[in-house]
Amino acid sequence: MLTVSNKNETQALAAKLAKLLPLGSVVTLEGNLGSGKTTFAQGFAKGLGIQRAVKSPTYTIVREYPLDDSASFVHIDAYRLEEGGADTVDFDYLMHDKTIVMIEWARFMADFLPENYIQINFTPLEDDQARSIQVEVIGSVDHPYHQIVKQWLN
Template structure:
């Protein structure tokens, strides 16, 4: 199942992520794909707010994983861009994927074969016409993720 959402500016992107955070269940994985500067970290900031996390969200580019545990669910924000030669297994990422927290994974395609089979994939694309506009194509793989995506879509049409 795939749904497309359009946002105009950071506030709308964060609001969409906030709503999604209120729908997710423990142990879910969200893969974020998009060019540098597309809004992956902005999305994660809104998502963290939706979980009730008050800490400042920073990109995990150089640390690989940032952990935020004070919200409704723990949030593990990962940037796997630099893992091409290492792999998720050697880093112990399966412990995060098998846990009760929410994993938001930037550049998951680098270790695609080691990611959970069921997940949400969010492709964030920038507009060629308006630098503030984003197209978020959200694909759900697995029944639980399809339910979450349907609920997110239903909220949009209310």
């Protein structure tokens, strides 16, 4: 578990992860409304070199941002899938070896997540800007995500 003091630290942490993750990676972001998920996704996109404004795709569910070599960053906000409907989104099309996928509220599409992914949980602290961040690798104990997370957090 780690603590960030403000939005800039959250985005810098995310940008650092973006530089370490290979294509084909999936990262989930969990936490209450306003806990820092979209702020993290924005910093991550900047770390990938995306210049466009990154907004939470709450109503559209999915936003795709092109990267080099026909690759893309896919930002999913599954909040609107709380009551169902995840089966209507073609996640197989979005999650492949030419994308890096970041999913806010991933618990609402748990049945569609890959076997291995990085899960990041955000908890606001008493200071308006401070957040506690907990990182966990879900899946195989020998998956490369473990080494990536270790390198990222050191």
